[in-house]
Amino acid sequence: MDDLPSPLVVEILSRLTDSTDLARCRLVSKTLNFLSHEVGSVNLFCSLSRYLKSRSPETKAHVTPFKAAFNNLVRKTRSLNSISIGVDKSLRNISFDDVDDELDDLYLTDAGFVKEWLPKICGELRKLSISDFWIQSCWRKSEVLSLISSCCNGLMELELKNAWLSVDGLNPMTRLTNLTLEFIRLDDEDLNKVNDCFPSLRVLNLVGVGGLKDPKIRLLHLKSCLWTVSNAPLSLTIFAPNLVKLRLKCIKPKSLVLDTPLLSDFHLSVEEAYGFRVKEFCNLENLRLETSSLHSLLGIFPSGKSIKKLTVDTLKWTEALETRKIGLEALFDVFPNVISLNLGPGAWSEAENCFQKGGLEDRNTMKELTEIVAHLVVYDIEVTLSFIYSILDNCTNLSDMALLLHPKEDSRAASSLISRCTTYRPRVKWRWGMWKEGSKDA
Amino acid sequence: MSTATGKTKKITLRTADNQEFEVDEAIAMEFGTVKTFFDENPDASEEPIPLPNVSSKCLSTIIEYCKSHLAFRAHDSSSSVEDEAKAYDEDLVKAQDNESLKEVILAANYLNIKGMLDMLNQAVADRIKNKSVEYVRRFFGIENDYSPEEEAEIRAQNEWAFQGVDPDDD
Numbered sequence: 001m002d003d004l005p006s007p008l009v010v011e012i013l014s015r016l017t018d019s020t021d022l023a024r025c026r027l028v029s030k031t032l033n034f035l036s037h038e039v040g041s042v043n044l045f046c047s048l049s050r051y052l053k054s055r056s057p058e059t060k061a062h063v064t065p066f067k068a069a070f071n072n073l074v075r076k077t078r079s080l081n082s083i084s085i086g087v088d089k090s091l092r093n094i095s096f097d098d099v100d101d102e103l104d105d106l107y108l109t110d111a112g113f114v115k116e117w118l119p120k121i122c123g124e125l126r127k128l129s130i131s132d133f134w135i136q137s138c139w140r141k142s143e144v145l146s147l148i149s150s151c152c153n154g155l156m157e158l159e160l161k162n163a164w165l166s167v168d169g170l171n172p173m174t175r176l177t178n179l180t181l182e183f184i185r186l187d188d189e190d191l192n193k194v195n196d197c198f199p200s201l202r203v204l205n206l207v208g209v210g211g212l213k214d215p216k217i218r219l220l221h222l223k224s225c226l227w228t229v230s231n232a233p234l235s236l237t238i239f240a241p242n243l244v245k246l247r248l249k250c251i252k253p254k255s256l257v258l259d260t261p262l263l264s265d266f267h268l269s270v271e272e273a274y275g276f277r278v279k280e281f282c283n284l285e286n287l288r289l290e291t292s293s294l295h296s297l298l299g300i301f302p303s304g305k306s307i308k309k310l311t312v313d314t315l316k317w318t319e320a321l322e323t324r325k326i327g328l329e330a331l332f333d334v335f336p337n338v339i340s341l342n343l344g345p346g347a348w349s350e351a352e353n354c355f356q357k358g359g360l361e362d363r364n365t366m367k368e369l370t371e372i373v374a375h376l377v378v379y380d381i382e383v384t385l386s387f388i389y390s391i392l393d394n395c396t397n398l399s400d401m402a403l404l405l406h407p408k409e410d411s412r413a414a415s416s417l418i419s420r421c422t423t424y425r426p427r428v429k430w431r432w433g434m435w436k437e438g439s440k441d442a
Numbered sequence: 443m444s445t446a447t448g449k450t451k452k453i454t455l456r457t458a459d460n461q462e463f464e465v466d467e468a469i470a471m472e473f474g475t476v477k478t479f480f481d482e483n484p485d486a487s488e489e490p491i492p493l494p495n496v497s498s499k500c501l502s503t504i505i506e507y508c509k510s511h512l513a514f515r516a517h518d519s520s521s522s523v524e525d526e527a528k529a530y531d532e533d534l535v536k537a538q539d540n541e542s543l544k545e546v547i548l549a550a551n552y553l554n555i556k557g558m559l560d561m562l563n564q565a566v567a568d569r570i571k572n573k574s575v576e577y578v579r580r581f582f583g584i585e586n587d588y589s590p591e592e593e594a595e596i597r598a599q600n601e602w603a604f605q606g607v608d609p610d611d612d
Contacts, residue, residue, distance in 0.1 A: 004547065009582070017567075025570075027588075028586070031587075064602035072602065
């Protein structure tokens with residue numbers, strides 16, 4: 001049997017996601033050793049077991065330091081285009097008390113460590129990802145951004161996690177199109193340096209980035225953005241004329257300014273939005289809203305005539321809030337052209353509540369609706385049923401209805417609900433399922 | 443394309459062991475080499491196309507794969523169809539021993555069927571993941587050409603990769 005040709009072998013070796021396997025292949029034969037150095041990507045993660053062995057007195061003499069292992073891997077590769085180094089997610093559970101935190105053997109965003117290998121191999125590097133060990137990195141400010149920006153001219157994707165980053169000496173990186181910062185303490189209060197030095201970004205992910213005060217994103221080429229803000233900065237501004245997709249999760253910013261005319265897919269999760277300033281969304285088609293006060297958010301939301309697919313839910317709906325409740329008609333006043341509607345349990349309860357008090361006003365706009373997905377919370381099956389019937393009567397073009405029940409619901413009541421609905425409007429395509437907090441719908 | 447009577451055009455392929463397979467044009471066009479051949483020779487005669495590097499056993503596996511995946515793609519893309527396709531691929535790979543897996547890879551490479559080749563290459567990578575050096579040698583059919591001293595030196599340089607969890611011996 002002939003051996004596989006070299007290009008195929010390299011292709012296979014490139015698919016070994018853990019470079020530890022790749023290193024072992026070097027012992028197989030001289031040819032495989034040679035070919036292993038053709039593999040353009042290095043992925044090395046410190047597992048929990050390796051970490052524990054390096055700390056335990058019996059085994060630590062036999063464990064090569066992680067940084068040395070990485071250096072060995074990187075040294076002989078001919079043209080590296082992707083590097084991924086980090087600590088396993090399992091190490092996140094280690095508490096500060098268990099650790100002697102003077103060590104820096106897993107401090108990976110240490111500019112001194114990165115300087116040992118990056119300048120030599122950065123010529124063809126297109127992708128770099130460093131997931132640091134929070135216990136060793138959170139109290140050490142790293143200058144690694146300055147280093148990366150000065151030598152990696154061709155870098156296109158950069159991902160940094162669990163670190164404290166300084167932006168001093170950050171040089172422009174005009175080829176960078178993807179930037180991900182996750183659990184980072186960033187010394188760039190208003191994101192000025194980020195905007196200035198990464199002008200070509202297409203994708204920006206800021207997850208749990210702290211140290212921001214009045215952050216403004218000003219990126220002309222940005223197409224997709226994910227921003228989750230855990231603390232409450234004073235204001236959030238996004239100026240991105242080409243932005244198409246935005247996922248924004250924040251708590252109570254004093255002001256929220258969005259200048260994103262091409263936005264078509266928007267997922268907004270906000271407890272309360274006071275000063276929400278938005279130029280009209282002419283291109284918005286998909287909107288997903290999660291908020292604690294739907295009423296006030298709808299009040300300041302600009303006209304949503306373009307939205308075809310709408311998902312709405314209320315956060316913390318189990319708490320009784322004094323805020324006014326939103327009925328289904330009010331939703332259609334703001335979003336008259338919705339074709340597909342998805343109501344989370346909080347939104348459903350609010351709407352059902354309003355219906356109970358005053359029925360469902362007929363709206364011409366509901367006739368456009370063809371599909372509904374609803375997460376039901378059943379207090380009184382008769383009320384729920386009459387609400388559903390009322391919706392069916394008003395939404396004459398409805399062809400698809402999916403009702404999801406919580407597993408806690410009485411199963412007899414559930415089957416009675418199912419059979420009565422299907423009898424009432426058999427020409428609708430009914431789908432049934434379950435929903436539960438924190439997990440995906442079934 | 444289809445003739446006036448709506449009958450799908452068939453293409454004949456002849457394998458290395460002289461067996462002939464008649465397949466729908468759509469399936470044959472999944473083979474990059476066949477497609478290129480027809481693009482460059484639109485008036486090609488109805489002669490069977492010779493595939494001297496492919497055995498009949500391989501070709502029938504490949505034809506089944508292409509037929510199934512064409513059918514999967516014809517469905518609306520939904521997660522359940524994706525799961526079905528994945529399960530089909532897993533079963534196909536499981537049914538191959540190391541030798542036949544290599545044969546199919548060589549055939550898919552020769553016929554230039556990118557999707558299948560990617561899937562098979564990934565399957566091989568998954569098979570040698572976390573395995574001993576001996577296992578990898580046996581799988582690729584490679585002889586150890588290191589002298590004992592050379593081997594010891596390479597081993598010392600990469601010692602870190604052998605620490606920690608011991609790879610399974612298979």
